[in-house]
Amino acid sequence: MHLPLGTIVNAIAVILGSLLGLWLRHELPERLRAIVFQGIGICTLLIGMQMALKVQNLLVLVFAVLLGGLLGEWARLEDRLRGLGERLRQRMGSSEHRFSEGLMMAFLIFCVGSMTVVGALEEGTRGNPQLLYVKSVLDGFTSIALAATYGIGVLFSVIPLLIYQVGLTLLAGAAEPLLSEVLISQMSAVGGVLILGIGINVLELKEVKVTNFLPALLVVIPLQLYCAPLLERLSGST
Numbered sequence: 001m002h003l004p005l006g007t008i009v010n011a012i013a014v015i016l017g018s019l020l021g022l023w024l025r026h027e028l029p030e031r032l033r034a035i036v037f038q039g040i041g042i043c044t045l046l047i048g049m050q051m052a053l054k055v056q057n058l059l060v061l062v063f064a065v066l067l068g069g070l071l072g073e074w075a076r077l078e079d080r081l082r083g084l085g086e087r088l089r090q091r092m093g094s095s096e097h098r099f100s101e102g103l104m105m106a107f108l109i110f111c112v113g114s115m116t117v118v119g120a121l122e123e124g125t126r127g128n129p130q131l132l133y134v135k136s137v138l139d140g141f142t143s144i145a146l147a148a149t150y151g152i153g154v155l156f157s158v159i160p161l162l163i164y165q166v167g168l169t170l171l172a173g174a175a176e177p178l179l180s181e182v183l184i185s186q187m188s189a190v191g192g193v194l195i196l197g198i199g200i201n202v203l204e205l206k207e208v209k210v211t212n213f214l215p216a217l218l219v220v221i222p223l224q225l226y227c228a229p230l231l232e233r234l235s236g237s238t
Helices: 005-027 030-052 058-075 077-092 099-111 114-126 130-150 158-178 181-202 216-237
Strands: none
Touching: 005 099, 005 114, 005 130, 005 158, 030 130, 030 181, 058 077, 058 181, 058 216, 077 099, 099 130, 099 158, 099 181, 114 130, 114 158, 114 181, 181 216
C-alpha cells in the first residue's frame, strides 16, 4: 500500500491557496471581487465543456446523469451536505453566509474531474503521484480565486477532498481492471456535465442542485460496463 503523497500535497496546496485567497478577499474592492466571480463562472463552463466532450457513448451519459440525479434527490444529498456545512460553520462560530456554498463548490471543482480518478489510479497502483502533483498546482491557484469569492468554506473543502481522494487511491488497486480508458472518459464526461452545472450556479443563471447529481459518477460505471452495447444498438436503430 502506497502512502498517498499526491493527495497530501494536493491538500496542502488547497490550504495555502485558500489562505492567500482569504487575505486577498479583504484587499480587493467589491467590483474586482465581482469580476473575479464572473471569470470563475466562465472558466468553469469552459472546463465543463472540455470534459463533457470526452463522452464515448452519449446515451450512457444521459442515463447516468438522469439516474444519478434521481438517486441524489431521493437521498437529499444537497440538503445533507449543506446542513453539514452549516453545522460546521456554527461550531466554528463563523459569520460567513456563503460558507456552505464555498465548501460544496470547491469540493466539486476539485474532485469530479478525470485528473482525480486517473491521478489516484496512478498513485494507488504504481506509486506515481506526478499527476496529482500537477493537479495540486491547478487546485492551489483555483482555491485562491474561490476563497477570495466564497470565503473560508473553501479552506474547509480540504476535509472532504482528503477523504474522497485518499479513498480513491486506496481502492485504485482493486478497481484497476475495471478502469479502462473508455470508462475513465465516460466518468470524465459525467464530471464535465456536473462542472457545467457549477458554472451555471456561479453565474447565477439558474440554481442547479449539482450535489444531487454526484451519484451519476458511480452509476456510469455499471452502465458503461454492462449496458453500453445494448444502448449502442438502441441508438443505432433510431
